[in-house]
Amino acid sequence: MPNPRLTGLGSGLFCALVMFLLGLVCAVLFGASLTAYGVLFLPVCVLTAVWVRRGDLMTAPVVVPIAFAVGLLPVADGDGGTGGRLMGLVTALATQAGWLYGGTLVAGLIVIVRRVRLVHRRRAAGVARPPT
Numbered sequence: 001m002p003n004p005r006l007t008g009l010g011s012g013l014f015c016a017l018v019m020f021l022l023g024l025v026c027a028v029l030f031g032a033s034l035t036a037y038g039v040l041f042l043p044v045c046v047l048t049a050v051w052v053r054r055g056d057l058m059t060a061p062v063v064v065p066i067a068f069a070v071g072l073l074p075v076a077d078g079d080g081g082t083g084g085r086l087m088g089l090v091t092a093l094a095t096q097a098g099w100l101y102g103g104t105l106v107a108g109l110i111v112i113v114r115r116v117r118l119v120h121r122r123r124a125a126g127v128a129r130p131p132t
Contacts, residue, residue: 004051008059011052015063018044019071027074034092037075038099041068045103049110057115061108068100069093 006014022040030036044067049060069089078088093100 005053006048006051006056007053008056008063011048011056011059012063012066014051015044015048015067016070019067020073021071023071023074032075032077034075034096037071038096038103041071041099041103042106045107046110049107049114052111054114054118057111057118060111061104064107065100065104068096068103072096 019041022044023037026033026037026040041064045060045064048064048067052060072089072092076085076088076092078085
């Protein structure tokens with residue numbers, strides 16, 4: 001399994017790009033199924049939280065909801081120009097809030113576990129070294 005380390009900006013771009021592409025795939029293959037889009041959102045949240053580097057851990061729970069909204073652009077129903085598209089996007093965000101909260105929660109939990117492990121490793125390394 002690849003083990004890339006993304007910066008905060010890189011993780012945001014990765015997540016947004018993948019979600020936009022998955023939104024296009026859902027629009028073409030599944031007839032703009034919001035459920036399929038929500039299910040595909042969860043693994044992207046996990047990958048984003050796992051692949052972000054240690055110094056930028058707290059960006060993962062911030063970028064995944066933004067990427068969810070970006071990916072909804074091709075999936076959301078919208079008729080009648082910009083206003084209709086915006087109303088479709090807001091409606092899709094409201095009706096799919098469970099997927100949005102679930103993915104953000106998953107990313108947040110992974111980030112918290114990684115952060116706790118990092119703090120414990122740093123403390124153990126500090127205790128193991130004799131003071132000079």
